[in-house]
Amino acid sequence: MFKAYENPVYDYIKSPDQDADTLVHHPLVIVGAGPVGLAAGLDAAINGIPAIILDDNNTVSVGSRAVCYSKRALEVLDRLGCAKRMVDKGVIWKMGKVFFKDQLVTSFDLLPEEGHEQPAFINLQQYYLEQYMVDRSDELDNINIRWKNRVTVVDNDADSNIVTLTIETPDGPYQISTDWLIVADGANSSVRSMLGLAMEGKTFEDRFLIADIIMKADFPSERWFSFDPSYHKGQSTLLHSQSDNVWRLDFQLGWDKDPEEEEKPENIIPRVKAMMGDNVEFELEWASVYTFMCRRMERFRQGRVIFVGDAAHQVSPFGARGANSGFQDTDNLLWKLKLVMDGKAPDALIDSYCAEREYAADENLLNSTRSTDFISPKSNTSLQFRNATLELSKDYHFAQKLVNSGRLSDAAFLTESPLNTADEDAFEGNMVAGAVMDDAPIQGDQDERWALKVFANQFQLLYFIDNASTLDESTARQLLAMTQGSIPIQPVVVSTSGTAPQGIKTIQDIKRLLSKRYDAKNGTCYLTRPDQHVAGRWRTLDSSKISQALNTATCNG
């Protein structure tokens, strides 16, 4: 197998730490060079934190595995400097179609509005995604990926706040210590086990077969989900395209099937033929029979050890809420870690990572569990309601909206976050405190074309005014004063004409979509976080309120 891709082999390089006479100490170590561990490393580098990534293997993902990457994940990856290559290589899609007994019953558009840089979704084999992230890490200083470095012992010493690791390598074991350990070693996290931490949840009693095939076909790049198709009675299937003419087929098998038997090519090929037709020429690329669990750790940190991605939470695959939520974990964490490392925010800011991402994990678990219950009903009554919904969806809008073949990954609105400042003024729309910022096309003073290219990596104050040139001196002074705090806030004037005085950054809301999406009027301001979330918003500029909101958003208040 594996005709579509040849895995790169990354060299194991002996580190000077292995020959050092004394224990070498590092500010940050990340375990796992999968998508989420690599994202943590890239984000650390962007924040100026030297990071070491330890991985027990020496290549990227074997097999295509996770293939759907969401708009929000791509926005994060774009901030990390590697989305473009993924979007260029990946298959862009936004339409999902749902069939019941071979009849199209409903379809959904995941990004019905224009004016976002990133597509709703791309499908891309996980190995490409990881490879591009490794390539990106080569461009940045301060990331050191150590391949063939397997962590065997973790000593998380609560008194010293120092984590000591024993690491096995081809040259034998060595030890290092670190102030902070980010654990990104996946659903079967060995670090989690070493620390004796539980991950409670439930296993679903159903089996699914993934078969990736290479096939020349001219189906549109859409997600096709079939309930009870004639070629696979009583079960469901999913068809999705990837790069290089690779297609993802997913068959629901039922709990009674033998996984070893089902993984044999002689059993897979007839299933593929039944689905795609006898005459379709294809080659089998990769197959895997899986079951899944929905579970999360009760708490995503233990002292200086912080869990991200599948190591912290695990969901069913329907909805692509695994890797996509992992990227949002590190997006949330790294700027906080930087402030805490620099002594600009208390340790409680790391607790807010737990509060926010545990909340998001619960939402992902809720949605993916609901999808699973719809796809794989557990009782006769549940099956009857499911099939009645599908029957009614042939004719009725309300039933179409109830059909749940996977609620595809979307960002949680962190409305309960302790970092939020509640609205005092009236606003319409979704840009509440805790929301991920909506993108929009703009023209920036450094030729930026998209809002999220400007709003990133620092606290910023968006100040909306029709004509930036009319910004009065006192307002300009207040805006500039914000850059002088221990945690600076960059002011960004959003206008439709003119240039703000005294060199204040100005962007033009060329299609007026920013002011629409943010329900902005003259004088409206938004305090935004380095991870592109809204921290607070007001109808008029008041420095003391913004300063208080910054304190709240950094646990300094």
Place this chain on the structure above:
Amino acid sequence: MSRTKTLNTESNFYQPNQQVFRAYRAGDDFYEALIETHLGLTDEQSQQVNAKLILLLANQVGDLDVLREALDAARQGV
């Protein structure tokens, strides 16, 4: 009194006094509650629950024109 109401088949689930960010959320909340109501029941018990549920909801709707439309729609294709 002129007839104004017809059976609403557009999606109509909502959580009162709560901002909803995702269009699928309220419907999914209902669907889960519906399935959970039947948790642990035998098929026969579930049928009883469903019969009672239909009667309760029918009384809530009240409008016989609407109810007759719903009865027809439910009977279709069975």
